[in-house]
Amino acid sequence: MKIDIVSVFPEYFDVMKLSLLGKAQAKGLLEVSAHNLRDWTHDVHHSVDDTPVGGGAGMVMKPEVWSECLDQLLGLDTSAGADEPSISQGPIVIFPNPSAPLFTQADASELSGAQQLIFGCGRYEGYDARIPDYYRAQGVDVREYSIGDYVLNGGEVAVAVMLEAITRLLPGFMGNPESIVEESYTGSEPLLEYRQYTRPTSWRGLDVPAILTSGDHGKVDRFRRDEALERTSQLRPDLVERLDCSQLDKHDRAKLGALGWDLSGEHPRRTK
CATH class of the missing domain: 3.40.1280.10 (SPOUT methyltransferase, trefoil knot domain)
Structure with a gap:
């Protein structure tokens, strides 16, 4: 270039x-x-x-x-x-x-x-x-x-x-x-990225979430996905409104529902 x-x-x-x-x-x-x-x-x-x-x-x-x-x-x-x-x-x-x-x-x-x-x-x-x-x-x-x-x-x-x-x-x-695959705003679902941590796992009285050290990659992926949904809902609800409800799995739907989103339409709609 x-x-x-x-x-x-x-x-x-x-x-x-x-x-x-x-x-x-x-x-x-x-x-x-x-x-x-x-x-x-x-x-x-x-x-x-x-x-x-x-x-x-x-x-x-x-x-x-x-x-x-x-x-x-x-x-x-x-x-x-x-x-x-x-x-x-x-x-x-x-x-x-x-x-x-x-x-x-x-x-x-x-x-x-x-x-x-x-x-x-x-x-x-x-x-x-x-x-x-x-x-x-x-x-x-x-x-x-x-x-x-x-x-x-x-x-x-x-x-x-x-x-x-x-x-x-x-x-x-x-x-x-x-390193650029799961960043904020990247891909078909422009969610904010989940938070990142490194060692030591305990620092000044603050601990890394235990799930991240469990070795269970499936649970880690779900934890990160849920945090991305939660952070986006809190900080950039306009991005959640762009999601395609038909592409959300049952875990996504449960998380967004708990966060106050109506998923009955084409795109999520805030209910509270």
Whole structure:
């Protein structure tokens, strides 16, 4: 996978050289390049923003700077005489945006199959809304995602979050691929993961649940499944509401019933 990141602070992404992301690059699983948006400016001040049309506080990132940058990274031919812009490849362009749909594990899973991702980091009051509109009109797959119900100073943190969620799903990225199978939000049932423990089994008066040391794998699996259902019911009931009642076994149904869920319909419904 090839990843290009555009930012006015490209040095922020030096962190991509650390830990598993750094090892994955060393192994040739992915290539990460951070670009300075100011390299595509032509004025003495290297300006990338201007005041909002219609008034208002802050500054907005200018479309002409972004267009020169994205044209080059996308391989778009916009030279004079070209019949129409043409895309040499099919990268996916992603802009973090607090007003966009929420980025999910399902999105990370889908994007992990892409050949090339281009991330654009907005700053100030954001980027001119015509930028994603223009490139979608050229046939580019442009995505805008939020990572939560809050606002950041810029898109760099959000890009780092999405990048880690996406790249860890690449084949060969994780030392033990089984470690991602039962994580929160993963699979057809997006439940929160059960809690994890390690040795010592007794620590400062707190003991690991005895069932986990019983050696009975069937009971351990059931304990973990019940805890996942209970934690999800308590913390993210919206995820329980997405479950397919027809796919729940009798133990799941008993647990959810005890937690106050009506399972008579297609999806669980809270009764208390």
